[in-house]
Amino acid sequence: MSDQTRFILNETDLPRNWYNVLADSPVPPAPVLNPMTKEAITPEFLSVLFPMEIIQQEVSTERYIEIPEEVREIYKLYRPTPLVRARRLEKALDTPAHIYYKNESVSPVGSHKPNTAIPQAFYNKVAGTKAMTTETGAGQWGAALSMACNFFGIDLEVYMVKISYNQKPYRRIFMQTYGAQVFASPTDRTEYGRALLAKDPENTGSLGIAISEAVEMAAASGGTKKYGIGSVLNHVLLHQTVIGEEALKQMDLAGEYPDVIIGCVGGGSNFSGIAYPFLRQNLKDGQRTRLVAVEPTATPSLTKGVYAFDYGDTAQMAPIVKMYTLGHTFMPAGIHAGGLRYHGMAPSVSALYDAGYIEAVAVSQIGTFDAAVQFTKAEGILPAPESAHAIRVAINEALDAKAKGEKRVILFNLSGHGHFDMTAYQSYLNGELVDYEHPEHAIEEAMKDLPQVSEEA
Numbered sequence: 134m135s136d137q138t139r140f141i142l143n144e145t146d147l148p149r150n151w152y153n154v155l156a157d158s159p160v161p162p163a164p165v166l167n168p169m170t171k172e173a174i175t176p177e178f179l180s181v182l183f184p185m186e187i188i189q190q191e192v193s194t195e196r197y198i199e200i201p202e203e204v205r206e207i208y209k210l211y212r213p214t215p216l217v218r219a220r221r222l223e224k225a226l227d228t229p230a231h232i233y234y235k236n237e238s239v240s241p242v243g244s245h246k247p248n249t250a251i252p253q254a255f256y257n258k259v260a261g262t263k264a265m266t267t268e269t270g271a272g273q274w275g276a277a278l279s280m281a282c283n284f285f286g287i288d289l290e291v292y293m294v295k296i297s298y299n300q301k302p303y304r305r306i307f308m309q310t311y312g313a314q315v316f317a318s319p320t321d322r323t324e325y326g327r328a329l330l331a332k333d334p335e336n337t338g339s340l341g342i343a344i345s346e347a348v349e350m351a352a353a354s355g356g357t358k359k360y361g362i363g364s365v366l367n368h369v370l371l372h373q374t375v376i377g378e379e380a381l382k383q384m385d386l387a388g389e390y391p392d393v394i395i396g397c398v399g400g401g402s403n404f405s406g407i408a409y410p411f412l413r414q415n416l417k418d419g420q421r422t423r424l425v426a427v428e429p430t431a432t433p434s435l436t437k438g439v440y441a442f443d444y445g446d447t448a449q450m451a452p453i454v455k456m457y458t459l460g461h462t463f464m465p466a467g468i469h470a471g472g473l474r475y476h477g478m479a480p481s482v483s484a485l486y487d488a489g490y491i492e493a494v495a496v497s498q499i500g501t502f503d504a505a506v507q508f509t510k511a512e513g514i515l516p517a518p519e520s521a522h523a524i525r526v527a528i529n530e531a532l533d534a535k536a537k538g539e540k541r542v543i544l545f546n547l548s549g550h551g552h553f554d555m556t557a558y559q560s561y562l563n564g565e566l567v568d569y570e571h572p573e574h575a576i577e578e579a580m581k582d583l584p585q586v587s588e589e590a
């Protein structure tokens with residue numbers, strides 16, 4: 134075992150391939166359905182939104198997909214990212230456990246999201262795309278795609294959830310600095326947005342609504358605009374596996390192997406990014422690492438949702454996928470982890486959870502900020518509220534190991550820093566945060582709006 138604290142790889146260690154879990158997953162995901170016909174989706178439907186290379190990756194079952202050299206060159210701005218042993222946190226907890234974290238907050242925009250934004254912009258550039266549309270909640274995905282589109286000379290329209298647009302001006306300005314156009318969703322630019330505003334001019338938006346607007350703008354553009362998505366779909370999860378591939382090499386440098394891997398889940402991309410390469414080792418190499426997905430009690434899609442076919446967006450324009458869902462009509466509570474407020478979960482994460490290959494746990498908002506502050510004080514890095522969900526469970530695991538007198542090797546993904554989330558920390562420090570549990574009756578109610586699809590689908 135190494136006595137180092139940081140485990141740094143060279144540029145030459147940057148992975149050459151992304152890992153496609155669908156090649157090894159014992160549970161093949163259900164087909165993706167067209168929201169209008171409810172039949173299996175065709176490449177023609179998807180080609181309205183995505184370039185062909187992305188569509189091929191979305192449906193691929195190849196185990197490894199080569200990372201283009203142009204993408205690797207840009208990854209080198211911040212990759213490989215450090216793996217750090219949280220020695221000061223271990224000491225503060227007085228635990229026999231060893232805690233490691235993969236630090237994805239060192240990317241230029243402060244989160245893991247450029248890992249997929251860069252290849253998405255690249256494949257669009259190669260396909261001749263001049264403009265893209267996307268949605269963003271708190272602005273992390275929007276900032277990542279703004280940076281990537283700027284690098285490749287692609288115009289970008291970002292539909293930003295209105296409440297965040299008003300409350301979080303700094304990420305909006307960040308996106309605008311890269312040259313993106315940012316609109317407060319619901320907007321009057323789309324049919325769907327206009328219909329919502331006619332009903333309620335005060336509508337503060339949701340991620341599901343912003344997705345609908347970004348998809349409508351691309352679909353109605355006659356092929357001139359393509360759409361980029363920050364999580365949930367297979368190709369996004371694929372791109373994020375650089376995190377876990379690097380972490381495997383770095384754990385080797387540390388001379389240890391994780392007993393448990395922890396990641397927060399919004400749509401599931403940073404969790405699967407770190408976990409899937411280790412799942413491969415479980416399936417192929419006889420390892421027994423536990424993989425734990427952490428969600429807020431306010432958006433408990435895995436722990437309380439239903440495994441069913443549902444629309445990816447509120448307006449029922451996005452494809453229907455089989456996933457753990459709270460219903461596409463879900464309106465999230467105003468918790469501060471904006472990146473975790475999606476109603477559904479990635480289909481591959483859902484299938485693997487359903488079959489018992491991964492675990493899930495929900496944590497409350499105040500407990501999460503307790504952990505965030507403990508981590509900030511011990512390790513110096515102020516985490517994103519999303520990432521703090523993983524920290525909460527990493528600390529719980531370390532305390533459990535202590536109670537049982539066990540050595541346990543814990544690895545979690547620090548998906549981002551929280552420098553744009555100071556109002557959340559201010560609320561916590563002022564004692565103004567509240568816990569919120571999404572009520573069972575709201576889930577039951579929302580299930581009435583699930584699409585009716587045939588059983589074989």
Ligand SMILES: *Cc1c(COP(=O)(O)O)cnc(C)c1O
Nearest residue numbers: 273364399400401402403472549
């Ligand atoms: C977007 C985001 C998440 C949640 O999205 P996933 O696709 O589940 O990873 C988590 N952490 C940070 C910092 C984010 O920006």
